[in-house]
Amino acid sequence: MTPQVKAFFDDATNTVSYVVRDPKGSACAVIDSVLDFDHASGRTDTSSADEIIAYIRDTGLKVEWVLESHVHADHLSAAPYIQEKLGGKIGIGDQITVVQDTFGKVFNEGTEFQRDGSQFDALFKEGDSFQIGQMRGDVLHTPGHTPACLTYVIGDAAFVGDTLFMPDFGTARCDFPGGSSETLFNSIQKILALPDETRIFVGHDYKAPGRDEYAWETTVGEQKALNVHIGKGRSIEEFTRMRDERDSTLPMPRLILPSLQVNMRAGQMPPPDEKGDVFLKLPVNKL
Numbered sequence: 001m002t003p004q005v006k007a008f009f010d011d012a013t014n015t016v017s018y019v020v021r022d023p024k025g026s027a028c029a030v031i032d033s034v035l036d037f038d039h040a041s042g043r044t045d046t047s048s049a050d051e052i053i054a055y056i057r058d059t060g061l062k063v064e065w066v067l068e069s070h071v072h073a074d075h076l077s078a079a080p081y082i083q084e085k086l087g088g089k090i091g092i093g094d095q096i097t098v099v100q101d102t103f104g105k106v107f108n109e110g111t112e113f114q115r116d117g118s119q120f121d122a123l124f125k126e127g128d129s130f131q132i133g134q135m136r137g138d139v140l141h142t143p144g145h146t147p148a149c150l151t152y153v154i155g156d157a158a159f160v161g162d163t164l165f166m167p168d169f170g171t172a173r174c175d176f177p178g179g180s181s182e183t184l185f186n187s188i189q190k191i192l193a194l195p196d197e198t199r200i201f202v203g204h205d206y207k208a209p210g211r212d213e214y215a216w217e218t219t220v221g222e223q224k225a226l227n228v229h230i231g232k233g234r235s236i237e238e239f240t241r242m243r244d245e246r247d248s249t250l251p252m253p254r255l256i257l258p259s260l261q262v263n264m265r266a267g268q269m270p271p272p273d274e275k276g277d278v279f280l281k282l283p284v285n286k287l
């Protein structure tokens, strides 16, 4: 089964969002949507999400799922906005509870912040499956970048979030709280065990040196042969050494503090104060 996949690239955060459609009907899922956020002004904007919504309306699709591959640290999720406009259930990995526990502490959230994943409509674990119209989606738990990372396998398409990037760029960082390069290596083996012709859709692209165009679609076979971090049967020792060294040189993503506070709440802002105003926290020396 070959679902139709439409990609939307967000230049501001290098994120790729996807609409995956049942080729035999009108059911679809939205994966990893973006709510635009200007850090300097603290202002949100729905232009990116509105583009996805317009596409879904123009093509007469029906949203059944609004899926997150993980709690993103580089962009805010537009899942609740898309759900409000088009419906669908918001799903994420059940290990979100670990992420909520970690960042509930970092942001000193009170007891009103539930750490049980109840902000989401569905919590998936390894081996779970779900339906998008007539299509079945299967869930792989692929932690390492974060504890809650999932890969959604829908027909011949795998949405890998931030595990693998394009073969010439490699893999995702593993230095956020709860991340582990060893765990990521093992998760990637699960993805590479899918049939070689499986289409892989990545969660970000940064144009590897020497490449002029953004790209987001590759295959399991290409990843095995060409991935600069993990291809050609690289050993776990080689990979973790390279990954950990590289991670120690990377700056924190520009939007990590607002993103985590919003995304750990399934894309909702923190509750407003008594005047209805919403504030995000900026913890000092915590990350």
Ligand SMILES: [Fe+2]
Residues within 6 Å of the ligand: 070, 071, 072, 073, 074, 145, 162
């Ligand atoms: Fe990420």
